[in-house]
Amino acid sequence: MTTTTSTSTSVVSFAHVSKSYGDVHAVADLSLELHPGETVALLGPNGAGKSSTLDLLLGLRGADSGSVRLFGTTPEQAIKDGRVGAMLQSGGLMEEVKVRELVKLACDLHPRPHPVEEVLDRAGIAQIADRTVNKLSGGQEQRVRFALATAGANDLIVLDEPTTGMDVTARQAFWATMREQAQQGRTVLFATHYLEEADAIADRVLVLHKGRLLADGTASEIKAKAGARRIAFDLEGAIDEGVLRELPFLTSFDVSGRTVRLQSTDADATVHALYGLSLYPRNLEVAGLGLEQAFVAITEAEEARTA
Numbered sequence: 001m002t003t004t005t006s007t008s009t010s011v012v013s014f015a016h017v018s019k020s021y022g023d024v025h026a027v028a029d030l031s032l033e034l035h036p037g038e039t040v041a042l043l044g045p046n047g048a049g050k051s052s053t054l055d056l057l058l059g060l061r062g063a064d065s066g067s068v069r070l071f072g073t074t075p076e077q078a079i080k081d082g083r084v085g086a087m088l089q090s091g092g093l094m095e096e097v098k099v100r101e102l103v104k105l106a107c108d109l110h111p112r113p114h115p116v117e118e119v120l121d122r123a124g125i126a127q128i129a130d131r132t133v134n135k136l137s138g139g140q141e142q143r144v145r146f147a148l149a150t151a152g153a154n155d156l157i158v159l160d161e162p163t164t165g166m167d168v169t170a171r172q173a174f175w176a177t178m179r180e181q182a183q184q185g186r187t188v189l190f191a192t193h194y195l196e197e198a199d200a201i202a203d204r205v206l207v208l209h210k211g212r213l214l215a216d217g218t219a220s221e222i223k224a225k226a227g228a229r230r231i232a233f234d235l236e237g238a239i240d241e242g243v244l245r246e247l248p249f250l251t252s253f254d255v256s257g258r259t260v261r262l263q264s265t266d267a268d269a270t271v272h273a274l275y276g277l278s279l280y281p282r283n284l285e286v287a288g289l290g291l292e293q294a295f296v297a298i299t300e301a302e303e304a305r306t307a
């Protein structure tokens with residue numbers, strides 16, 4: 001029996017975790033809890049600390065301070081109990097073995113294994129099961145890594161940039177499988193550079209920047225946190241940029257031909273003031289930021305704050 005007591009609803013628990021390499025704070029005072037059935041995207045620019053966070057979570061590196069618990073126990077114990085599957089960027093696959101042999105080995109080693117053929121099927125590699133691993137394309141190698149991460153009935157699946165190298169079809173199939181895993185109550189945590197993936201797949205997004213957690217919420221909440229909305233309209237006649245720049249709550253301003261594009265932290269007030277100028281904006285559009293723009297806005301605001 002595994003040790004799940006008062007923390008049984010917490011799959012992952014980071015409490016004030018820090019990790020530095022020399023004077024680089026890869027992970028800085030990170031606290032977070034992940035729960036069963038959540039699909040969580042870890043989003044951040046290069047060097048934000050995503051891989052370091054996953055390494056700490058998997059016990060591959062020790063924290064300088066703070067505590068990391070999985071299912072109320074240590075990462076090492078949770079992995080030993082077969083509760084965690086991981087698909088990391090690094091780490092070569094054994095090269096001279098056949099795909100089926102490698103997957104079988106992972107199943108044999110797992111305390112709660114799935115049947116080998118089922119694992120091959122789910123990862124979409126049944127047709128290439130007799131190939132040796134060093135003959136695979138980058139995308140096929142990723143699928144093998146995915147098979148290894150799902151060789152048994154894990155409660156937590158950790159994926160570092162899982163779809164790198166996969167084509168669009170493979171990517172869609174991969175995420176469909178991941179959704180099934182989450183629907184079965186598993187927690188899926190993935191680091192990604194693809195904001196559209198985070199937006200489409202994750203029900204929770206963690207934004208990391210310089211090792212710090214800048215935002216934690218649904219994609220919609222993250223977009224709202226960025227606080228800005230886009231306003232676009234066309235103007236007829238001469239455009240007086242000086243007057244438009246005085247509109248309230250603007251965070252960005254761009255004129256291209258007849259089209260004016262703004263970002264505002266209070267779109268209602270900006271549009272109200274626009275009409276107050278006795279201008280007649282045509283084709284007026286007001287829209288929320290996409291996750292990508294929200295992400296840029298949040299990380300840039302943090303850069304400015306800490307500069």
Ligand SMILES: Nc1ncnc2c1ncn2[C@@H]1O[C@H](COP(=O)(O)OP(=O)(O)OP(=O)(O)O)[C@@H](O)[C@H]1O
Pocket residue numbers: 021024025026044045046047048049050051052053
């Ligand atoms: N073994 C190490 N030795 C020294 N510095 C390291 C080491 N590993 C990571 N770092 C540094 O720690 C910071 C965080 O790196 P990390 O790989 O965790 O970021 P990341 O968000 O995964 O980046 P990427 O998106 O580029 O993979 C970076 O500044 C990196 O250079």
